[in-house]
Amino acid sequence: MVNVQGLLQKLKEKSRKEGISYQFMLQLVCQEEFLRRLANSRYRENLILKGGLFIFAYTEFSSRPTMDIDFLMKNLSNDQTEMLKVINDIVNMETDYRFIELRVRSIMNITEQKDYHGIRIKMVGVIANTKTPFDIDIGIGDVIVPDAESRKISVQISGFESPNILTYSLESTVSEKWDAIISRMETTSRMKDYYDIYYLAGHYDFDGRILKDALLNTLSNRKTFFDETTIVKVSDMYNDDDMQRRWKSFSRSSLEIDLEFKVVVDMVVQFIGKPMNAIIKEEDFSEDWYSKDRTYK
Template sequence: MINIESVKGKIRYFAKENNLSTQEVLQMYFFERFLERLSKSEYKKNFVIKGGLLISSLIGVENRTTMDMDTTVKGIPLEEKLIKAIVEEIINIDIDDGITFEITGMEHISEDDDYDNFRISLIANIGKTKNLMKMDITTGDPITPREVEYRYPCIFTNEDIEVLAYPLETILAEKYESIIKRNISTTRMRDFYDIYSLYTLKEKAIDFETLRTAVIRTATKRNSLEILKDSEEILNDIRDDRYLSNLWDVYINENKYIGDLAFDKTVDVLALFSEKINL
């Protein structure tokens, strides 16, 4: 059995050392514990990890945290009763880590597509500490070229958890499509930070031909391909928008790990993507 007080101490220490809140680190640890259970379940090939949790693991928890977990499912129907039963089965796998999970709710969420998508609310418990978790489960989005076998790094050990995940190019394609489509109406500053960070840290791993294909497939699915063809003009508008610049200042003040990164630098990376994708 894991020593619960020792784990709590590690969480507090990691948070202090990396300029994070204890809550942020606790949340990331609970997500990790869910993934450990998933990896030991018969459904480990049916869930594909994506979103902020995956990005955090790619660039480091000290550089990016998330309060939600995003997954897409494959090979099983996305039906409410079935998905709830599967998640229930996963969280009840005993891995002797002193943590328990409980489903507290499940609701439909809109993803602007023809599929039923769900958000599951859970309570995670470690000792007397309880924490709310949310997990979005979706299906139907194209994964280019395909999901990959990924070794998710644990926070406090040198061990990895083997799961399926989005490839880097699909992560970037979805972020890029979202920013360009929303234009100056976007409020998702984390998308700008994510693309900048992934490009800065993973540039050599990006296959830009695959990225171009991923953008086309994602935009076609989301009916935004024509909009993306105007990316150069849209990015100029974004760069000059004072409101977005102010939003960025608020975002970096709320997330100290970002430092003093200028908004213009994130737009520079988007412009580079636009040039390489060349729609």
């Protein structure tokens, strides 16, 4: 069993070895512990991991790092008082790692423009003399195609228990990011949506029929407008000067790599274009996406 000082030493060693900041390692361990307590709680079926941390964990921590935890909530109230009780119940669950202390700092409503507002909980993880803030964002009302998946989340330190929780599907993850792209178009500041679709399309194969169903369900559920010009507009995004500036800033700060925005946009359009055209034309779509070839067959 690793004690608190042993944990901090292992995190420092891993930070030096892998070139990842010590603060980010602390954040991942605190988030991992929240997921572990969720997995052991009666709310395991109610909070479904999604977003950046889901992608980061799914890809074995090789994709874009993220700061927050995102969940889809099922069959619980979005009242702040009720949600605070839920989070405190989770935080107070017993695990073998109680030297990782989790505290709630504040709670607030978010996405109030939607039919049902979400909740943001500001947390802090305390390990010995370290304090690590992170947010938990909880949304409601979205759909998952084909369904939520039970998944073991990899851990940072060998020997620690892997949390077994419910997560999104990759298809609905892509669909929600596509929805964010086309609902904001050139006004978006969310360059991460382009990158995440680009990354997933470049590393994973997809069943085209399931992806088409996920796209249709997400766009219909969110009442997002689209037509035959939508793909064309997205394909032209790399010509927008403001979008180019935002992309350069994002790639420098979040990716630390030199990746042309045009390359990313072209991949997104190549990946999403065929199933979207099938949706628009109300046609069946049965081709599969092959990441190695970056095409449908």
